[in-house]
Amino acid sequence: MNIRVLPLPEESRKQKYTDETQLGFGKIFTDRMFIAEWKSGQGWVDARIEPYAPFSLDPACLVLHYAQEIFEGLKAYKWKDGTIALFRPEMNARRFNLSADRICMPEVPEELFLSGIEELVRLERDWIPSSAGTSLYIRPTMIAVEPVLGVKPSDHFYFYVILSPVGAYYAGGFNPVKIMVEDKYVRAVPGGTGEAKTGGNYASSLKAGLEAKKKGFDQVLWLDGVERRYIEEVGAMNMFFAYGNRIVTAPLDGSILNGITRNSVLSLASDLGFTVDERKTDIATILADIRSGSITEAFGSGTAAVITPVGALCFKDENCQIGNGGVGNLTQKLYDTLTGIQTGSIPDRFGWVKKL
Numbered sequence: 001m002n003i004r005v006l007p008l009p010e011e012s013r014k015q016k017y018t019d020e021t022q023l024g025f026g027k028i029f030t031d032r033m034f035i036a037e038w039k040s041g042q043g044w045v046d047a048r049i050e051p052y053a054p055f056s057l058d059p060a061c062l063v064l065h066y067a068q069e070i071f072e073g074l075k076a077y078k079w080k081d082g083t084i085a086l087f088r089p090e091m092n093a094r095r096f097n098l099s100a101d102r103i104c105m106p107e108v109p110e111e112l113f114l115s116g117i118e119e120l121v122r123l124e125r126d127w128i129p130s131s132a133g134t135s136l137y138i139r140p141t142m143i144a145v146e147p148v149l150g151v152k153p154s155d156h157f158y159f160y161v162i163l164s165p166v167g168a169y170y171a172g173g174f175n176p177v178k179i180m181v182e183d184k185y186v187r188a189v190p191g192g193t194g195e196a197k198t199g200g201n202y203a204s205s206l207k208a209g210l211e212a213k214k215k216g217f218d219q220v221l222w223l224d225g226v227e228r229r230y231i232e233e234v235g236a237m238n239m240f241f242a243y244g245n246r247i248v249t250a251p252l253d254g255s256i257l258n259g260i261t262r263n264s265v266l267s268l269a270s271d272l273g274f275t276v277d278e279r280k281t282d283i284a285t286i287l288a289d290i291r292s293g294s295i296t297e298a299f300g301s302g303t304a305a306v307i308t309p310v311g312a313l314c315f316k317d318e319n320c321q322i323g324n325g326g327v328g329n330l331t332q333k334l335y336d337t338l339t340g341i342q343t344g345s346i347p348d349r350f351g352w353v354k355k356l
């Protein structure tokens with residue numbers, strides 16, 4: 001599909017950031033956005049790149065009432081030699097369409113998803129920061145815009161992409177987080193929407209996150225929604241436990257998000273000689289193995305922070321420090337290798353990097 005590029009008038013040009021260390025996460029956006037519309041009976045129409053601006057939405061439109069919405073998250077990196085690279089964007093395209101199917105939204109052709117992102121990133125390349133740990137965060141989103149109060153799939157959608165220059169997640173160094181194991185609320189159940197990247201999952205997780213923050217924890221670790229025994233994932237990260245040379249993570253059984261970083265960690269860890277074990281693990285086993293010292297490290301994986309070291313887990317008021325509470329060797333190695341591949345300082349033997 002042809003993508004029209006609309007002019008960017010002088011008044012739509014923003015003041016660029018001056019200090020890359022002060023970017024934070026998702027707080028500023030670039031000058032332009034990509035948008036395409038899907039209309040029942042017509043399919044995808046009017047793909048365009050236009051000045052970044054607020055939408056004018058009918059107050060009745062479906063996304064505002066029944067949350068028919070999905071999104072993705074990926075990053076573009078600016079290498080030392082000026083190369084601009086995306087990390088496994090075709091995986092985001094595929095996952096977006098799995099989410100779309102679950103939420104009854106139209107499939108976005110992979111070609112449209114990727115070319116929309118690539119064209120936009122090329123045009124906005126001056127916004128990509130380049131100092132260590134920084135990147136351009138890319139947020140593809142689809143929303144239902146038909147103005148009607150009946151509960152049904154919309155007959156009109158916007159698929160749009162916005163870009164946000166983001167700072168180093170670990171500006172103050174690689175800091176282990178403290179995680180509370182959630183025993184009151186659940187995130188997902190088999191047959192639910194846990195595997196889809198949809199806003200509703202996040203809305204329903206806010207309360208647990210807030211209560212954990214009040215108790216001094218950074219995030220919650222979700223248990224399975226039926227037996228409340230098996231470890232699932234954390235906020236927007238998949239969770240890993242290392243037993244020396246073996247790493248364990250929850251299997252993709254429909255209620256956790258199929259993380260692209262998770263998938264990359266599994267490939268990388270095997271490649272580095274670790275055994276990877278996708279298995280249902282009881283929280284009681286995890287706590288016993290932390291106490292006995294057989295769990296040596298724990299970390300989360302996700303696009304925003306890439307790898308997040310976990311220093312302690314707390315379950316029903318019992319606090320369990322993992323290892324020495326610091327950053328383990330494997331955690332550090334995986335972080336360095338993944339970010340090295342993403343930023344071009346380590347050769348990509350996996351075919352993950354897509355240069356623009």
Ligand SMILES: *Cc1c(COP(=O)(O)O)cnc(C)c1O
Nearest residue numbers: 236237238257259260261302303
């Ligand atoms: C996005 C997300 C992740 C991480 O996925 P990546 O593809 O690695 O960024 C994990 N869990 C949830 C619930 C998510 O929404």
